[in-house]
Amino acid sequence: MSTEQAFLPFALPEIGEEEIAEVVNTLKSGWVTTGPKAKQFEAAFAAFLTQNAEDSQLECIAVNSATAGLHLALEALGIGPGDEVITTTHTFTATAEVVRYLGADVVLVDIDPATLNIDVAAIEAAITPRTKAIVPVHYAGLAVDMLAVLDIARKHGLRVVEDAAHALPTTLEKELIGTLGSDATVFSFYANKTMTTGEGGMLVTRHAELAKRAKVMRLHGMNRDAFDRFTAKVPSWYYEIVAPGFKYNLTDIAAALGLHQLKRLPAFQLRREQIAAAYDAAFADLPLILPPQAPEGDTHSWHLYVLRLADDCAVERDVFIERMYAKGIGCSVHYIPLHLHPYWRDRYGLTPEQFPHSQKAYERMLSIPLYTAMTDADVQRVIAAVREIALS
Numbered sequence: 001m002s003t004e005q006a007f008l009p010f011a012l013p014e015i016g017e018e019e020i021a022e023v024v025n026t027l028k029s030g031w032v033t034t035g036p037k038a039k040q041f042e043a044a045f046a047a048f049l050t051q052n053a054e055d056s057q058l059e060c061i062a063v064n065s066a067t068a069g070l071h072l073a074l075e076a077l078g079i080g081p082g083d084e085v086i087t088t089t090h091t092f093t094a095t096a097e098v099v100r101y102l103g104a105d106v107v108l109v110d111i112d113p114a115t116l117n118i119d120v121a122a123i124e125a126a127i128t129p130r131t132k133a134i135v136p137v138h139y140a141g142l143a144v145d146m147l148a149v150l151d152i153a154r155k156h157g158l159r160v161v162e163d164a165a166h167a168l169p170t171t172l173e174k175e176l177i178g179t180l181g182s183d184a185t186v187f188s189f190y191a192n193k194t195m196t197t198g199e200g201g202m203l204v205t206r207h208a209e210l211a212k213r214a215k216v217m218r219l220h221g222m223n224r225d226a227f228d229r230f231t232a233k234v235p236s237w238y239y240e241i242v243a244p245g246f247k248y249n250l251t252d253i254a255a256a257l258g259l260h261q262l263k264r265l266p267a268f269q270l271r272r273e274q275i276a277a278a279y280d281a282a283f284a285d286l287p288l289i290l291p292p293q294a295p296e297g298d299t300h301s302w303h304l305y306v307l308r309l310a311d312d313c314a315v316e317r318d319v320f321i322e323r324m325y326a327k328g329i330g331c332s333v334h335y336i337p338l339h340l341h342p343y344w345r346d347r348y349g350l351t352p353e354q355f356p357h358s359q360k361a362y363e364r365m366l367s368i369p370l371y372t373a374m375t376d377a378d379v380q381r382v383i384a385a386v387r388e389i390a391l392s
């Protein structure tokens with residue numbers, strides 16, 4: 001037997017027999033695109049967010065990615081040319097690109113170095129007469145101070161769409177992200193997220209008008225609702241196109257995965273918390289800045305476990321990651337901030353000096369593996385590697 005250990009990837013999904021059986025069942029059912037499973041998944045997701053409590057206004061709209069969901073939410077809110085949308089530079093480009101799809105402009109702001117989330121004071125400083133919306137990102141799975149964000153939004157008459165791609169399940173003052181008072185919240189079921197449908201997302205809102213528009217735009221701008229009053233009389237083949245919509249619907253094959261991933265989410269969450277706690281304990285004495293914790297009583301989804309090398313850490317970040325790879329452990333960086341990417345940098349003339357906290361965090365950060373498919377031995381292996389490199 002070789003002593004060489006297999007490569008431990010940065011992320012892996014955990015797909016069980018129930019998911020596989022449900023997908024097979026879907027394939028055999030004759031209905032493979034959006035249909036009963038997608039509807040069932042939307043209902044199950046709403047029940048999860050509301051903890052089965054009465055909240056008849058909360059609508060969950062399944063889409064084929066979080067990017068699609070963010071686009072639909074902002075479109076439904078009427079964001080367009082001449083408008084500005086404020087978000088964090090320390091995110092994935094999907095958060096911001098959807099604003100450009102609509103011809104509006106992105107205003108990037110810096111993060112709070114304590115939380116790595118958008119700096120709330122910087123939001124307020126960035127507001128202009130053209131500002132229409134704020135898109136906070138619950139980075140790594142730690143909730144943004146939404147009470148402050150919603151306060152600013154109310155004061156300035158702005159819309160709020162939460163990018164909750166990392167935040168399932170995350171709470172703020174014991175309320176799940178997705179149930180707060182923003183206009184819409186969007187979750188991602190991409191392969192490396194806390195639950196997956198391969199590709200997929202969920203747009204969650206309590207705005208009936210937003211929901212109606214998003215459902216129409218999700219599927220080519222097709223509308224049958226105009227005829228709901230006469231349901232019995234509308235032939236099944238009839239529809240009207242009311243706008244040049246998109247192709248953003250979630251397939252039943254993907255929803256089949258989602259139904260069972262969602263059932264397993266509480267167990268997934270416990271495992272993620274366990275691994276994060278093991279890392280916290282093992283790294284406490286190292287020249288590393290550990291990830292910020294959720295306030296007592298709140299849930300951090302632990303989508304990512306992000307270490308930052310302290311100023312007295314002798315190893316450079318790039319070298320740290322190279323050495324982790326040399327030990328057969330995949331790592332990543334979340335994120336190369338948007339202000340460094342050519343498109344965003346050049347379009348808005350951005351410089352690192354405008355985002356000192358994001359820039360410094362970026363230069364010193366790495367994300368280490370944290371996922372439910374890791375064994376205890378995998379976790380110990382990551383711990384040993386990080387300790388050895390950080391102390392070298």
Ligand SMILES: *Cc1c(COP(=O)(O)O)cnc(C)c1O
Nearest residue numbers: 065066067092094165188189190
């Ligand atoms: C993954 C991710 C997205 C996009 O999600 P998709 O489902 O892949 O479109 C958006 N924002 C953030 C912060 C993400 O991490």
